[in-house]
Amino acid sequence: MDTLRAAAPRELPSEYYRLLEYSNGGEGPLPDPLFNFCLDPAETASDFEQIGMFAKTAPGLFVFGGDGGGQLFALNLRVAAPWPIVTFDGVDPDGSMQTVANSFAEFMALIG
Numbered sequence: 001m002d003t004l005r006a007a008a009p010r011e012l013p014s015e016y017y018r019l020l021e022y023s024n025g026g027e028g029p030l031p032d033p034l035f036n037f038c039l040d041p042a043e044t045a046s047d048f049e050q051i052g053m054f055a056k057t058a059p060g061l062f063v064f065g066g067d068g069g070g071q072l073f074a075l076n077l078r079v080a081a082p083w084p085i086v087t088f089d090g091v092d093p094d095g096s097m098q099t100v101a102n103s104f105a106e107f108m109a110l111i112g
Contacts, residue, residue: 004046009062009077013104016064016075020045027068029112034087034100037073037111039065058093061086075104 001017025041044050045064054063060078067073072090075083082103089096101107 001042004042007046007048007051009051012062012075013082015104015108019108030067030110031112034067034071034110036067036069037065038068057090058088061088061093073100073107 001020019039020042023039025039027036027038029035030037040063050063054061058074060076061074062077063072063074065073070089071087073085073087076086077083084099085101085104085107086097087100101110
């Protein structure tokens with residue numbers, strides 16, 4: 001967890017760290033139309049190459065998982081905290097971005 005805290009662009013929500021402590025990776029259902037959530041393990045979320053790639057293709061978004069089918073989930077750090085959770089397609093982040101929840105705590109309530 002220390003590596004993730006050091007690699008993250010800022011202090012991330014405590015709910016996110018608690019989820020990783022409970023399940024460092026994993027998968028669970030989400031309500032329609034999202035269907036599925038695959039949590040990236042801390043090692044993946046803290047990978048400097050991944051963080052650097054998304055800093056170029058989706059600046060201001062901290063990716064922490066996906067849906068298993070190409071859509072990614074991220075904290076939208078472009079706005080003030082509590083940061084909304086967004087989903088987007090890695091090919092066209094800005095053109096496909098949709099808000100899923102207004103905070104990580106709200107997002108947690110969606111996970112089945």
